[in-house]
Amino acid sequence: MNPVTQPAVSSAPTEQLKIVIVGHVDHGKSTFVGRLFYDTGSLPEGKFEQLQLIAERRGVPFEWANLMDALQSERDQNITIDTAQIWFQTKKRQYVIIDAPGHKEFLKNMVTGAANAEAALLLIDANEGVQEQSRRHGYLLNLLGLRQIAVLVNKMDLKSYSQERFNAIETEYRKFLGSIGVEPKCFIPIAAKHGDNIAVRGANMPWWSGPTVLEMLDEFKVAELPKDQPLRLPIQDIYRFDERRILAGRIESGTLKVGDRLLFSPSNKASTVKTIERWNAPSRDTASAGESIGVTLTEQIFVERGAVAALETAPPYQLTRFKARLFWLGRAPFRKGQIYKLKLATQEAECEIEAIDRIIDSSTLGTISRKENEVFVGRNEVAELTLRIKRPVAFDVHADIVTTGRFVIVDGFEVAGGGIIAADNYPQRTSDSLHKSDNIYWSHGKVTDEQRARRNGHPGCVVWLTGLSGSGKSTIATELERELFNMGKHAYVLDGDNVRHGLCSDLAFSPRDRQENIRRVGEVAKLFADAGIICITAFISPYRTDRELVRNMVLDGQFVEIYVNAPIEVCEQRDPKGLYVKARANEIKEFTGISAPYEPPTQPEIALQTDQLTVSESVARILEYLHVQDADTAITI
Amino acid sequence: MDYLSKLENQSIYIMREAFNKFENLAMLWSIGKDSTVLLWLARKAFFGHVPFPLVHVDTTYKIPSMIEYRDRLVRDWQLELIVGKNEEVLRTGVTFPNGKATRVECCGTLKKDGLKQVLDKHHFTGVIVGVRRDEEPTRAKERYFSPRDKNMEWNVEDQPPELWDQFKTDFQKGTHIRIHPLLHWTELNVWEYIERENIPVIPLYFANEKGERYRSLGCAPCTFPINSNAKTVREIIEELRVTKTSERSGRAQDKESEDAFEKLRRDGYM
Numbered sequence: 001m002n003p004v005t006q007p008a009v010s011s012a013p014t015e016q017l018k019i020v021i022v023g024h025v026d027h028g029k030s031t032f033v034g035r036l037f038y039d040t041g042s043l044p045e046g047k048f049e050q051l052q053l054i055a056e057r058r059g060v061p062f063e064w065a066n067l068m069d070a071l072q073s074e075r076d077q078n079i080t081i082d083t084a085q086i087w088f089q090t091k092k093r094q095y096v097i098i099d100a101p102g103h104k105e106f107l108k109n110m111v112t113g114a115a116n117a118e119a120a121l122l123l124i125d126a127n128e129g130v131q132e133q134s135r136r137h138g139y140l141l142n143l144l145g146l147r148q149i150a151v152l153v154n155k156m157d158l159k160s161y162s163q164e165r166f167n168a169i170e171t172e173y174r175k176f177l178g179s180i181g182v183e184p185k186c187f188i189p190i191a192a193k194h195g196d197n198i199a200v201r202g203a204n205m206p207w208w209s210g211p212t213v214l215e216m217l218d219e220f221k222v223a224e225l226p227k228d229q230p231l232r233l234p235i236q237d238i239y240r241f242d243e244r245r246i247l248a249g250r251i252e253s254g255t256l257k258v259g260d261r262l263l264f265s266p267s268n269k270a271s272t273v274k275t276i277e278r279w280n281a282p283s284r285d286t287a288s289a290g291e292s293i294g295v296t297l298t299e300q301i302f303v304e305r306g307a308v309a310a311l312e313t314a315p316p317y318q319l320t321r322f323k324a325r326l327f328w329l330g331r332a333p334f335r336k337g338q339i340y341k342l343k344l345a346t347q348e349a350e351c352e353i354e355a356i357d358r359i360i361d362s363s364t365l366g367t368i369s370r371k372e373n374e375v376f377v378g379r380n381e382v383a384e385l386t387l388r389i390k391r392p393v394a395f396d397v398h399a400d401i402v403t404t405g406r407f408v409i410v411d412g413f414e415v416a417g418g419g420i421i422a423a424d425n426y427p428q429r430t431s432d433s434l435h436k437s438d439n440i441y442w443s444h445g446k447v448t449d450e451q452r453a454r455r456n457g458h459p460g461c462v463v464w465l466t467g468l469s470g471s472g473k474s475t476i477a478t479e480l481e482r483e484l485f486n487m488g489k490h491a492y493v494l495d496g497d498n499v500r501h502g503l504c505s506d507l508a509f510s511p512r513d514r515q516e517n518i519r520r521v522g523e524v525a526k527l528f529a530d531a532g533i534i535c536i537t538a539f540i541s542p543y544r545t546d547r548e549l550v551r552n553m554v555l556d557g558q559f560v561e562i563y564v565n566a567p568i569e570v571c572e573q574r575d576p577k578g579l580y581v582k583a584r585a586n587e588i589k590e591f592t593g594i595s596a597p598y599e600p601p602t603q604p605e606i607a608l609q610t611d612q613l614t615v616s617e618s619v620a621r622i623l624e625y626l627h628v629q630d631a632d633t634a635i636t637i
Numbered sequence: 638m639d640y641l642s643k644l645e646n647q648s649i650y651i652m653r654e655a656f657n658k659f660e661n662l663a664m665l666w667s668i669g670k671d672s673t674v675l676l677w678l679a680r681k682a683f684f685g686h687v688p689f690p691l692v693h694v695d696t697t698y699k700i701p702s703m704i705e706y707r708d709r710l711v712r713d714w715q716l717e718l719i720v721g722k723n724e725e726v727l728r729t730g731v732t733f734p735n736g737k738a739t740r741v742e743c744c745g746t747l748k749k750d751g752l753k754q755v756l757d758k759h760h761f762t763g764v765i766v767g768v769r770r771d772e773e774p775t776r777a778k779e780r781y782f783s784p785r786d787k788n789m790e791w792n793v794e795d796q797p798p799e800l801w802d803q804f805k806t807d808f809q810k811g812t813h814i815r816i817h818p819l820l821h822w823t824e825l826n827v828w829e830y831i832e833r834e835n836i837p838v839i840p841l842y843f844a845n846e847k848g849e850r851y852r853s854l855g856c857a858p859c860t861f862p863i864n865s866n867a868k869t870v871r872e873i874i875e876e877l878r879v880t881k882t883s884e885r886s887g888r889a890q891d892k893e894s895e896d897a898f899e900k901l902r903r904d905g906y907m
C-alpha cells in the first residue's frame with residue numbers, strides 16, 4: 001500500500017483529548033501553555049502583540065503565562081487562580097488544554113481541572129526541584145483516576161541545561177510516583193520560556209534524544225467508553241411530555257438493548273425495556289456507555305431520580321455503608337458526628353463518617369495523627385474511612401466501575417470533598433427465589449416427623465405474628481413462648497430486631513430488602529418447625545405476598561398466621577421504641593404505616609384486636625387454636 | 638463515539654440536571670448560532686419539547702432581521718418567549734452611540750441590567766446561557782453551574798469545585814445559578830453540529846454580495862461583519878479551520894480596555 005499522504009490542514013479532526021497541566025506554584029505551567037501555542041502557530045491573530053502590550057502597559061517583563069492568566073487579579077500577582085481551558089490541534093487530533101493553578105490555596109480548582117482530563121503533564125522546576133504540590137498533585141491525579149502522566153522538568157536554562165540535574169529530579173520523582181503505584185509515561189527536560197523541547201528540539205540540550213512534548217502528546221490515548229462493563233444507567237428524571245413515560249439518563253457503563261430486563265436499585269423493582277428514545281436521531285434498539293438517552297418500559301413500575309438501572313444478572317451493591325478514599329477541599333473540616341449530603345451518580349442521601357482508618361498528608365504520604373476526640377479530615381487532606389448513609393444507596397467499587405464508584409460530599413451549599421469507593425467484602429445481595437438453583441434436593445434424615453412429634457408431645461409449626469410496629473407482636477410472642485414452655489412444650493421466638501442484628505444485618509428497609517428479610521426468617525422458621533419446635537415469629541412482615549411465600553414453604557397446616565391488629569393511632573401512642581416520633585419527623589424513611597404500606601392478612605388463622613384484648617387474653621386465644629389443632633391433627637402432620 | 642456526539646451527550650446531561658434541579662428555570666436566547674444550538678440541544682434532551690421559557694433581552698439595537706427570525710422560530714417550534722427590555726434606560730436614552738454612554742456602559746445597562754430585571758420579575762433561580770470557553774479568556778475559566786450572588790456578581794476568585802459531573806445545585810436564597818451547557822464546545826464544533834443536524838440559522842452568518850458576513854451577532858452599533866466569501870455552513874467550517882482571527886474580533890465593546898470584558902462579566906454579564 002502507498003504511504004498515507006499528509007492530511008491537509010483543514011481535514012476534520014476525528015478525536016479530542018483533554019489534558020491537564022499541573023505542578024507546584026510558579027513552576028511554569030501557564031508559561032508552557034503560552035509557549036506551546038506560540039511555537040505551534042496556534043495563537044489567534046494579534047494575540048502575541050496584545051500580550052506584549054500588556055507587559056508594556058504594566059511596565060513588567062513579557063510573560064507567556066498571560067495567555068491563560070487572563071484575570072486582572074492573576075496578572076497582578078503573576079499567579080494562576082482558576083483553571084482555564086484552551087483548544088489546540090495537531091495533525092492527529094484536537095486537544096483541550098486545561099491549565100491548573102499550582103498554589104495550595106487553589107487546590108479545589110486544580111482538582112476541578114484534573115477531574116475533567118484524560119491525561120496530565122506535571123511540571124517540575126529544575127531549579128527548585130520536587131516541591132510540596134509536585135507530590136500532592138501526583139497523588140491526586142492518581143486518586144482522580146488519571147493513569148496517563150508525563151513529567152516535564154522545566155526551567156532547564158536556570159540549571160545550564162544540565163543532564164545530571166534532570167536525571168536527579170527524574171530519579172527522585174519516579175521514586176515518589178512508584179511508591180503510590182504510578183508509572184509515568186516519560187520525563188522530558190524543557191525550558192518553557194525559551195521553547196526548548198516543546199515543539200522543536202533546539203540546540204541547548206544535545207544530550208536529549210527523547211521526544212519533544214509535541215511528539216509525546218500524540219502518544220497519549222483517548223479514554224475509551226466502558227461499553228463492555230456491567231450496565232449502569234442512573235436515572236436523571238422521568239418525563240411525561242406526552243402520553244409516554246420516559247426515563248431519562250446517561251448510560252455510564254455497559255450496553256442496553258430493547259427487551260432487556262432491568263433491575264432498578266435500590267428500590268429493586270424490575271421491568272423490561274420497551275423502547276430506547278432519542279430525538280432527531282436514527283432510531284436504534286441499543287445504546288451504550290456515554291449516550292444520554294431515554295427508555296420506556298413494558299410494565300409501569302415506580303421509578304424516581306436516583307435509581308440505577310442494571311441488568312438483573314449484575315446489579316450494583318445496595319448498602320448503607322462503604323469504605324472510601326476521600327479528599328477534602330472544604331474550608332471547614334469534614335467532622336464525625338455531623339451530617340453531610342452524599343451525591344453519587346444521580347442519588348442524594350444524608351451521610352456521616354462512621355470511622356476514619358487513616359488520614360494522609362498527600363504530599364509527604366505520612367499519617368496525620370489527631371487527638372482521640374478530634375475526629376475530622378482537614379482541608380487538603382486525604383483519608384481512608386467508612387461512610388454511613390441514612391438509606392441504602394446503589395454503588396460499585398471504583399476499581400470495577402468508575403462512575404458509580406465515586407461520589408462527592410456537599411457541606412451546606414458547597415461541594416467540599418470527593419472520594420472513590422474502596423474494595424471490601426460487601427455482601428452482594430442473595431438472588432431471590434426467581435433464580436434459585438433447581439439442583440438442590442432436600443435430604444431426609446432417618447427420624448420421621450411423626451416420631452419427633454410423639455417424642456415432643458406436639459408437632460412443629462410456625463406461629464407467624466404480623467402487624468404494625470407497636471401492635472403488640474413481641475409482647476404476645478414472648479408471653480406465648482413462656483406459657484408454652486411452662487406447659488412443657490418446645491417453643492422459640494424469632495424476633496425482628498434480633499434477626500436484624502445478625503442473620504439479616506446486611507439488609508435495609510426497601511421493599512426488596514424487606515422481602516429478603518422475611519424470606520430468610522421464613523427459611524429459618526421452617527427449619528425450626530421441621531425440628532419439631534413451635535416457632536413463633538414477630539415481624540411486621542407488611543407484604544401479603546411475602547407472608548404467602550413463607551406459608552408455601554412449610555407443610556399444609558403448619559403455618560398459623562396471626563394478625564395482631566391495633567389501629568395505627570393506638571400503635572403510635574404506645575410507640576415503645578420511639579420510632580413513630582422519628583418517622584413523623586422524617587428521620588426514618590420507609591416506616592410501615594407512615595411512609596411504607598402495610599397489607600393486612602385477608603384470611604388469617606387468628607385475628608387479635610389488641611386494643612380491646614389484654615395480653616393474656618390474646619395468648620389464650622392462640623393456645624386455644626393450637627390446642628384444637630393439636631387434638632385434631634397432631635399425629636397426622 | 639465521535640467527538641461531536643460526545644459534546645452533544647454531555648450538553649444533554651447538563652441540561653437535564655438543570656431541569657431537574659431548578660424550579661424556576663429559563664434559557665437565554667440571543668438568537669445567535671450558539672443559543673440556537675442550545676435550543677436544539679434542549680429539544681434533544683426533552684424529546685422535542687422545550688420545557689422552560691426563553692428569555693430574550695432586547696436592547697432594541699438588534700439587527701432587524703434577527704427579530705424576524707426569532708419570531709418565526711417561536712411560532713414554528715412552539716416556544717414560550719419572554720422579552721426583557723431595560724425600559725428606564727431606553728427612555729432616558731443613556732446608550733451608545735448617541736454619546737451618552739460608552740459601549741461597555743451601554744452593554745452593562747441594556748443587557749446586564751435588562752437581564753437582572755427579567756430574573757427578578759420572574760424569580761428565575763437557574764438561567765441557561767450558551768457561552769463557550771473558547772470565546773474569550775474569562776469564559777475559559779467558567780464552570781458548568783456557575784453561581785451569581787444577589788447582585789448578579791460573579792466571584793471568579795472563589796468558584797465552587799466541579800468534578801465528575803456533580804454540579805453546584807445547592808445555593809442560598811436570593812442567589813442564582815448560570816448553567817452553561819455549551820461551555821466545552823468551540824466555534825468550529827458549533828458549526829460542525831449545525832451542519833450535522835441541519836439546524837436553521839439566521840442568514841446574517843452567511844456572506845452577502847459584498848463579501849461580508851457576521852461571525853458573532855450583537856447590537857448593530859457595536860457589531861461589525863468580517864470579510865468572507867463563506868456562503869454555506871460547509872464553507873464557514875472550511876473558513877474556520879484555517880482562520881486565525883478570533884471570533885469576537887468584530888465585537889467592539891471588548892476592546893475599550895484590557896479588562897473591559899472581565900468587569901462586565903464580574904458584574905453579571907453573560
Ligand SMILES: Nc1nc2c(ncn2[C@@H]2O[C@H](COP(=O)(O)OP(=O)(O)OP(=O)(O)O)[C@@H](O)[C@H]2O)c(=O)[nH]1
Pocket residue numbers: 023024025026027028029030031032063064065078079080081100101102103154155156157158190191192193194
Ligand atoms: N528562566 C525560566 N523561567 C521560566 C520558565 N518557565 C516559566 N518561567 C517563569 O516562571 C514564572 C512562573 O511561571 P508561570 O507560568 O506563571 O507558573 P505557573 O506554574 O503557571 O504558576 P501557577 O499557575 O501560579 O501555579 C514566570 O515568571 C515565568 O516567566 C523557564 O523555562 N525558564
Ligand SMILES: [Mg+2]
Pocket residue numbers: 029030031065069079080099100101102
Ligand atoms: Mg499558571
